[in-house]
Structures are given as C-alpha cells and as structure tokens.
Amino acid sequence: MTGIYVHGYDPRENLRLQDQASTLVELLHSDTTYPEGSNVLEAGCGVGAQTVTLAFNSPRALITSIDLSEASIDAATKAVQAAAIDNVTLRQADIFHLPFPAESFDHVFLCFVLEHLSQPVEALRALKHVLKPGGTITVIEGDHGSAYFYPDSDYARRAVRCQVELQAKAGGNALIGRALYPLLRNAGFSEVHVSPRMVYVDSSKPDLVEGFTRKTFTAMIEGIRKSSLASGIMSEADFDKGIADLYRTTETDGIFCYTFFKARAVNDYHAEQGTPRDAPQRARL
Numbered sequence: 001m002t003g004i005y006v007h008g009y010d011p012r013e014n015l016r017l018q019d020q021a022s023t024l025v026e027l028l029h030s031d032t033t034y035p036e037g038s039n040v041l042e043a044g045c046g047v048g049a050q051t052v053t054l055a056f057n058s059p060r061a062l063i064t065s066i067d068l069s070e071a072s073i074d075a076a077t078k079a080v081q082a083a084a085i086d087n088v089t090l091r092q093a094d095i096f097h098l099p100f101p102a103e104s105f106d107h108v109f110l111c112f113v114l115e116h117l118s119q120p121v122e123a124l125r126a127l128k129h130v131l132k133p134g135g136t137i138t139v140i141e142g143d144h145g146s147a148y149f150y151p152d153s154d155y156a157r158r159a160v161r162c163q164v165e166l167q168a169k170a171g172g173n174a175l176i177g178r179a180l181y182p183l184l185r186n187a188g189f190s191e192v193h194v195s196p197r198m199v200y201v202d203s204s205k206p207d208l209v210e211g212f213t214r215k216t217f218t219a220m221i222e223g224i225r226k227s228s229l230a231s232g233i234m235s236e237a238d239f240d241k242g243i244a245d246l247y248r249t250t251e252t253d254g255i256f257c258y259t260f261f262k263a264r265a266v267n268d269y270h271a272e273q274g275t276p277r278d279a280p281q282r283a284r285l
C-alpha cells in the first residue's frame with residue numbers, strides 16, 4: 001500500500017524536516033487551531049516537526065500523532081518532551097490499518113504524507129473512516145512543478161525533475177499539491193477548500209534564503225544525489241551543476257519561488273448518503 005519513502009530516515013533528512021517546519025510555521029500553520037477537548041489525529045507525524053507547532057497552536061486539544069516508522073516515533077517523542085508538550089500521544093501505526101474505532105476523531109491533520117503514497121485516495125478514505133461526521137481534515141502538500149527561480153537554469157530544473165521522477169518510481173507524487181481538490185472529493189469529503197501558499201524568497205529575506213531555499217528545498221534535491229546518479233536520469237556533472245545553480249539563486253540577485261497547497265474538507269453527514277452539502281444543484285427539467 002505504501003510507497004517507499006523517497007527521502008529515507010537518515011539524520012540529515014530529519015534535520016531538513018525540522019528546518020522546513022520551523023521556516024514555514026507562519027505560512028502553513030497560523031490558521032489551524034483546534035478547540036479545547038477536541039480529539040485530533042495527526043497522520044504521518046515523522047520526527048514531530050509539525051507536531052510541536054500543532055500542539056502549541058491548540059494547547060487544549062488532545063492530539064494523537066502516528067507514524068509508520070518506529071524510529072520516527074521515538075524521535076517525535078523526544079521532540080515533544082523537549083518542548084514540554086503534554087497534549088500529544090504518539091504511537092506507531094499505519095494509515096492503512098488504523099488501530100482506532102470508526103468515528104474516533106473530531107479532526108485529522110496530515111502534512112507532506114500523501115505525496116509518498118501510491119494510493120492517496122485510499123489513505124484519505126481510511127482517515128475518513130476514523131473521523132466523526134462533521135469533522136474536518138486538513139492536508140498540506142507541496143508541488144515541485146511550482147518551483148521557479150532566478151537565474152533560471154535548465155540544469156537546476158532537470159535536477160528538480162529527477163526528484164519528481166524518483167518519487168513517481170517509488171509510487172509517490174511530488175506534484176500532488178495541485179491534485180488535493182480532486183483527491184479529497186474522490187475520497188468522499190465535502191466542502192473542500194484549497195488554499196495555495198506561495199513562498200517567495202529574495203535576498204532581502206535572509207531567514208528564508210537560509211531556512212527555505214538552502215536548507216529545505218536545495219537540501220532535499222541534494223539528498224537524492226546518490227539515487228539520481230544510480231538511476232542514470234542525469235550525469236554526475238549535470239546534476240552537480242543543477243545543485244550549484246539552485247545555490248546560485250541564494251545570492252544577492254537571486255529569487256526562489258515555491259507553492260504549497262493547504263486543503264481543508266469536511267466529513268459531511270450527507271456525503272455518506274451520496275449527497276454532499278456542496279454538491280451542485282441539479283437543473284430542474
């Protein structure tokens with residue numbers, strides 16, 4: 001069911017996930033807060049990079065964070081303890097075999113998980129099953145097709161494309177951000193609202209140059225160097241030139257742009273009977 005996780009679980013990747021989360025907190029999380037006493041499932045919490053923010057923003061919600069990887073759950077437990085957070089329970093679990101009764105949660109949250117799955121609609125359906133009627137799901141994903149930069153570089157675009165191809169070979173989809181609306185509708189959710197969130201970086205924003213362009217995006221592409229070369233998609237010289245050109249965008253005259261997509265949808269009571277609340281009205285004949 002699950003695609004191979006293309007980024008792997010090594011310490012460098014864990015650090016990149018933490019850098020990504022801390023740089024993007026305001027952009028991605030500022031409008032997500034859950035009410036006191038609500039039960040929230042965070043699916044695919046990884047090393048807890050988003051968990052800490054979720055818990056800070058909703059200190060009175062009861063958050064259950066799961067991940068397939070036992071090692072990631074251990075790291076997330078440490079992150080949560082280090083932040084002195086007491087409203088998060090962590091456990092190892094598979095989205096496709098959730099160990100919770102139907103309709104256990106008021107809300108579901110997942111970030112950068114669907115892109116790694118070969119069956120994202122089935123994953124959303126499995127999550128819908130444990131969501132109460134009227135509950136919400138929030139999904140955040142990137143889309144590597146949205147990356148553009150100055151100076152432009154064919155080598156850099158090809159290196160990004162390597163990531164897209166490798167992820168596709170592993171059963172995932174690095175272009176999934178643009179597909180959140182149809183995926184959620186196909187999984188039976190209603191009131192789907194997708195909000196694109198663009199990160200624009202120039203040298204007047206040194207924190208983003210460092211935290212996003214260098215340590216999040218370019219670090220991610222650099223992280224697939226070995227597998228890209230092994231796959232023969234690009235020659236070593238061309239790939240390294242692509243990476244160098246991505247770093248070139250962090251110089252004084254450089255620009256980097258990327259768009260994330262954040263979707264929120266409802267597990268509608270009526271959708272169960274095949275009539276979602278926001279279904280288009282049928283014309284009277």
Ligand SMILES: C[S@@+](CC[C@H](N)C(=O)[O-])C[C@H]1O[C@@H](n2cnc3c(N)ncnc32)[C@H](O)[C@@H]1O
Nearest residue numbers: 002017044045046049067068069094095111112
């Ligand atoms: C890119 S990481 C994102 C982690 C975290 N949400 C974040 O944004 O930092 C994707 C995570 O999804 C997890 N994952 C993949 N398939 C899963 C499944 N079937 N059930 C639970 N977790 C899964 C992986 O183990 C990995 O930790």
